[in-house]
Amino acid sequence: RAKEQGGGRLEVYAADMHAQVVGRLELQARLRQALADKEFTLEYQPVVDLESSQVTAVEALVRWRRTDPADGDGDGRAAERLLLPEEFIGAAEESGLIVPLGEWVLREACAKVALWRAAEWDIGLSVNLSVRQILSPRFVETVADALEESGLPARVLTLEVDEEVLLEDPGEAVERLSALRRLGVRLAIDDFGMGYASLAHLRELRVDEIKIDPSFVRDLGADGTVTLLTHTIVRLGQDLGVQVVAEGIERPEQLEKLRSMGCGHGQGFLVARPMAAAGVEALVGGGAGIPL
Ligand code: C2E
Ligand code: MG
Ligand code: MG
Ligand code: MG
Numbered sequence: 001r002a003k004e005q006g007g008g009r010l011e012v013y014a015a016d017m018h019a020q021v022v023g024r025l026e027l028q029a030r031l032r033q034a035l036a037d038k039e040f041t042l043e044y045q046p047v048v049d050l051e052s053s054q055v056t057a058v059e060a061l062v063r064w065r066r067t068d069p070a071d072g073d074g075d076g077r078a079a080e081r082l083l084l085p086e087e088f089i090g091a092a093e094e095s096g097l098i099v100p101l102g103e104w105v106l107r108e109a110c111a112k113v114a115l116w117r118a119a120e121w122d123i124g125l126s127v128n129l130s131v132r133q134i135l136s137p138r139f140v141e142t143v144a145d146a147l148e149e150s151g152l153p154a155r156v157l158t159l160e161v162d163e164e165v166l167l168e169d170p171g172e173a174v175e176r177l178s179a180l181r182r183l184g185v186r187l188a189i190d191d192f193g194m195g196y197a198s199l200a201h202l203r204e205l206r207v208d209e210i211k212i213d214p215s216f217v218r219d220l221g222a223d224g225t226v227t228l229l230t231h232t233i234v235r236l237g238q239d240l241g242v243q244v245v246a247e248g249i250e251r252p253e254q255l256e257k258l259r260s261m262g263c264g265h266g267q268g269f270l271v272a273r274p275m276a277a278a279g280v281e282a283l284v285g286g287g288a289g290i291p292l
Pocket of ligand 4: 211214
């Protein structure tokens with residue numbers, strides 16, 4: 001009986017796995033179509049100087065405005081949903097679609113921020129990269145082209161990479177990132193502190209910015225060890241002359257703590273949520289600060 005049960009369970013697993021693989025392939029096909037149909041859109045989240053509360057940059061964050069076929073609620077209209085990266089970035093990476101998608105993100109964001117800068121607003125731009133993009137054949141040229149087409153100066157563009165970029169093919173990744181730096185763009189390590197060897201990586205990669213992972217900011221004040229580690233990262237940044245941005249600031253106590261540590265920059269729902277370009281223009285366009 002146990003054997004029968006075991007066999008049955010195996011069949012359930014197999015059916016499950018099959019459904020998962022099919023689901024994955026379907027998602028990849030839909031993503032490809034979505035790129036052709038221009039269903040992707042960008043939101044921008046302001047980054048502020050914690051001392052002056054001025055917005056110094058925006059981080060571009062991709063969303064998928066997905067139109068689902070008419071649902072069964074009787075009105076026969078298609079439903080539109082705004083999907084977050086966690087629902088599709090993995091599939092885009094697996095299928096390689098992250099390469100053209102990432103190129104679109106880069107061009108779109110550079111063009112938008114170039115427009116803002118043309119209107120006398122001194123603002124920077126951060127764009128997230130996947131490993132797969134960085135290792136793709138013409139990536140450095142792609143970045144150079146996006147800058148040239150938009151007229152955006154290289155120094156106002158920051159490219160954010162996770163530490164995992166150094167796991168797959170460290171030699172090649174460091175080579176690419178160095179080439180990008182030679183273009184004049186800035187490099188940031190995203191989600192800093194979460195990787196197993198954050199400090200070692202700082203030596204291999206010359207970076208301009210460190211983004212402290214939100215998990216540190218969340219427990220600031222409440223957890224002594226986390227508070228100490230955060231303070232250490234902030235001081236490390238100061239000693240190395242690297243800009244430090246704290247991510248995921250949601251509560252005033254966290255903001256105060258970070259300010260008292262001398263953390264230079266911050267980002268989070270307390271400061272501003274990610275929003276469409278028009279929302280950014282309405283809130284802080286032209287260089288208005290955010291009262292904090
Ligand atoms: P990330 O680069 O670490 O981006 C910050 C994420 O934290 C964003 O999630 C943002 O909405 C969220 N966030 C900001 N402030 C707060 C806060 O106070 N509380 C909380 N709970 N969350 C906050 P989002 O937009 O869902 O993006 C998730 C991740 O997807 C990003 O993490 C980034 O790694 C990736 N991603 C986003 N856009 C792109 C892209 O264009 N290309 C690539 N390759 N990855 C992207
Ligand atoms: Mg980021
Ligand atoms: Mg990231
Ligand atoms: Mg992050």
